[in-house]
Amino acid sequence: MGSTGARIAIDAMGGDHAPGEIVAGALRAREELGVEVLLVGEPQQIKSKLPPKTHLGQVEIVPAEETITMDEEPLSGIRRKPKASINVAMDLVKSQRADAVVSAGHSGAAMASALLRLGRLRGIDRPAIGAVFPTIVAGKPVLILDVGANVDCRPKFLEQFAVMGSVYSQYVLGIQEPSVGLLNIGEEDTKGNDAAVRANQLLRENPQISFIGNAEGRDVLSGRFDVIVCDGFVGNVLLKFAEAVGEVLLQIIREELPQGLHGQIGTAILKPNLKRIKQRVDHAERGGALLLGVDGICIISHGSSQAPSIFNAIRMAKEAVDNQVLHRIQSQNISIQRESG
Template sequence: MGSTLARIAIDAMGGDHAPGEIVAGALRAREELGVEILLVGDPQQIEEALAKHTHSHQLEIVPAEGVVAMNEEPLVGLRRKPKASINVAMDLVKRKRADAVVSAGHSGAAMAAALLRLGRLRGIDRPAIGAVFPTLIAGKPVLVLDVGANVDCRPHFLEQFATMGSVYSQYVLGIPEPKVGLLNIGEESCKGNELALRTYQLLQDNPHISFIGNAEGRDVLSGRYDVIVCDGFVGNVLLKFAEAVGEVALNILREELPLGLHGQIGTAILKPNLRRIKQRLDHAEHGGGLLLGVAGICIIGHGSSQAPTVFNAIRLAKEAVDNQVLERIASQYQETPQQSEEKV
């Protein structure tokens, strides 16, 4: 990228709080991250949202018509609404007018639009959504994928997830040699269903990743692993459960710590510590998941995203662009031929 600013296309109409919170997060990203923003959606609604910010920068608005609603079947919605905001945003990347897309709208529609408009990277059979989780070790996250793009998987899909996750972990999260684990019901290599058994062997034989074995559910947040792979069904359940646990923990802290005089005094003293706890536990701090494996940078945010989450999603997109994640993943598959026997 050199000194060129990353240009991020934002689906301004996607999400429960669009366009107001989306616009607010985009404005903050423009000011603090120095990225160029393209707000995609209904111009009138976007302009009304921008008007609420007295010190806003002039952001470019790209007109779109309609949005794929959460209750719509993704492909049907995309075909019915060719000028929907998510379609227009993906087209901006395809036409090289933007470097990345961020959407908090219908996740299935975002994935489908990315595949239809951008296509898969060469050598990748199935894209995967990677989500960053906190661990017991401060400053050491774990990347889990897939967390929802592929309900059913073949072993070589998970092997590709491990490769893509290792690239992302190394170049964006700054981990020199990411340790990869396979989510399973036991640590022993003989444990698990057929998918787990066959995937274990593929990961063990792959010289381009550092596979250290099976990871049980209790190991996910231990900090022992940098990348954990699983199918999208299990990963999505894990993601939603982890988000709920984080919210419960934060609510308990809010309710219990201020109780009584000592609690009120202690809460005031511990305020900086509590802020750091929130940053480690709150899923909003991570912004969303990166759709790895498509020929463009695409961040899929939470449907409930508010301004801080949108800001962090844009930050993720910028980091992926700046660190050339697409090019680095593609280079892995130029060097590493796929194992065709696994594709039957």
């Protein structure tokens, strides 16, 4: 496959399985997606994970002296270690040597580094982490944001999330007119706390989105909504719960398959179906979450990501680059001029 020209900076030192699984996923993406990958980290460690016949001319390694560990406070860590791999990767985007960053390392450090080095998009008060969930409707995902960037949200932040999410859903996920919902404890506009009621009103009045009302917990995976907005506290709980449900479902399927010869025959027959089930419910198949609202494409992957997840995260980054997500969000003129918070 020919290269699209997308250049993706990979934090090769971030994550539980770095750098081996990160490198493996990046090399697969280079081969199958035609992207250029810049592996950021300690050169000798990265080189030791390259296949024996890899020519260094085929892979660009960008040296980084340090790494932000999971037990470090994000902001102090990135300030104390300017040459940490996540900072170097963000600087590559800032200097336009790369089009996007993928990291499975410290998510808080990735967000803090993105904010300090790339800055926010015009008109955005807070960035949001958007995660794509499967729904009961095959081929129809739902984008949830925020799933962890902002524990507390003012109503106008949720309004901005809805606009950004609608742009991503339309141009990357292919939804012509994304339907937007506000996660709440009831369908009625008057349900929820004061912030939820005010957010509902702002969303209804915004002509840039197709707001269809509140979404209860049971609606999240129904396929009725294309974009659902919430604060990062609730969104992160929802994300972790959904990941756990997917893992439980896959484990139950494995345990309930017949054993012995008949089981082997049955499993062989069902293999294509089982593969599709895994693709729909396994969070590794989605690769990561997009940090929307910063002036650069940044994909935050799960800390336990292995090569398939990294591959999918790079694919997500490539799709955001190819579909000009940053330009399209900016061109929406989402700066809300009235006082809405």
